[in-house]
Amino acid sequence: MTQTIDGKRISQEIKDELKERVAALAGEGKEAALAVIQVGDDAASAVYVNNKKKACAYIGIKSVSYELPAETAEEELLALIAKLNGDGSVNGILVQLPLPAHINEDNVIRAIDPSKDVDGFHPENVGKLVIGEPGFVSCTPAGIVQLLKRSEIPIAGKRCVVVGRSNIVGKPMAILMLRENATVTVAHSKTEDLPQLCREADILIVAIGKPRFITADYVKEGAVVIDVGIHRDEKNRLCGDVDYEAVAPLTSAITPVPGGVGPMTIAMLMYNCVKTMS
Numbered sequence: 167m168t169q170t171i172d173g174k175r176i177s178q179e180i181k182d183e184l185k186e187r188v189a190a191l192a193g194e195g196k197e198a199a200l201a202v203i204q205v206g207d208d209a210a211s212a213v214y215v216n217n218k219k220k221a222c223a224y225i226g227i228k229s230v231s232y233e234l235p236a237e238t239a240e241e242e243l244l245a246l247i248a249k250l251n252g253d254g255s256v257n258g259i260l261v262q263l264p265l266p267a268h269i270n271e272d273n274v275i276r277a278i279d280p281s282k283d284v285d286g287f288h289p290e291n292v293g294k295l296v297i298g299e300p301g302f303v304s305c306t307p308a309g310i311v312q313l314l315k316r317s318e319i320p321i322a323g324k325r326c327v328v329v330g331r332s333n334i335v336g337k338p339m340a341i342l343m344l345r346e347n348a349t350v351t352v353a354h355s356k357t358e359d360l361p362q363l364c365r366e367a368d369i370l371i372v373a374i375g376k377p378r379f380i381t382a383d384y385v386k387e388g389a390v391v392i393d394v395g396i397h398r399d400e401k402n403r404l405c406g407d408v409d410y411e412a413v414a415p416l417t418s419a420i421t422p423v424p425g426g427v428g429p430m431t432i433a434m435l436m437y438n439c440v441k442t443m444s
């Protein structure tokens with residue numbers, strides 16, 4: 167029997183826990199505000215930013231939006247971040263990515279005060295993750311660990327293959343799974359015989375950004391498959407990096423798209439925001 171890992175339900179459960187915690191902290195006179203910055207009018211980013219603001223409202227965190235035109239100079243964005251770093255009423259700062267091509271993302275990420283970096287992208291937070299110190303963890307990989315744990319899927323001792331090596335998902339994902347005592351391999355576009363390697367995985371986590379790339383040939387019978395991708399196919403239907411129809415029957419558990427990993431990113435962003443309060 168294949169277990170469908172219900173990210174919608176689990177993310178709701180986390181948001182409800184956080185809502186209670188925020189109410190309790192409010193009773194102690196503590197409150198939180200998240201600054202959300204979007205540069206330009208990328209349609210997908212606008213949807214994500216809106217969902218983040220809605221989640222803030224749901225759990226009781228104030229969100230302050232900054233919608234800047236696409237032609238905003240890097241210096242202007244850095245100046246806004248500096249102002250928010252120094253603003254004691256703002257606990258979290260999020261700059262929605264991607265940024266317009268003339269702005270250097272690394273400069274922007276490094277400009278955010280690490281103690282307000284609720285995305286967990288700042289090198290100081292990435293470094294803390296690597297050496298096992300407390301800090302902010304990138305939301306999508308942190309959400310995947312929650313999906314596994316709350317679905318009672320054992321991680322320790324299992325062979326985990328992460329396909330993709332981005333700074334936001336693949337690399338932190340590998341470190342987190344290592345922290346959970348999995349035996350981790352990171353695969354990427356240059357990996358030789360990728361299907362063979364993926365077939366060794368007890369837990370296969372896919373973040374490669376290619377629609378329905380992972381077919382039955384990549385999956386061992388009984389494996390757990392986590393799909394980070396989200397795309398629109400030629401018929402305008404949402405799909406992931408995994409060919410769900412072909413792969414699901416082979417697995418012991420799998421995340422659907424939509425309703426798997428996606429909702430967890432926002433739940434973990436809210437988790438990071440609440441962490442700034444105490």
Ligand code: GUN
Binds near residue numbers: 306
């Ligand atoms: N763009 C795509 N995913 C993310 C994310 O998790 N955080 C931010 N800031 N931008 C993104």
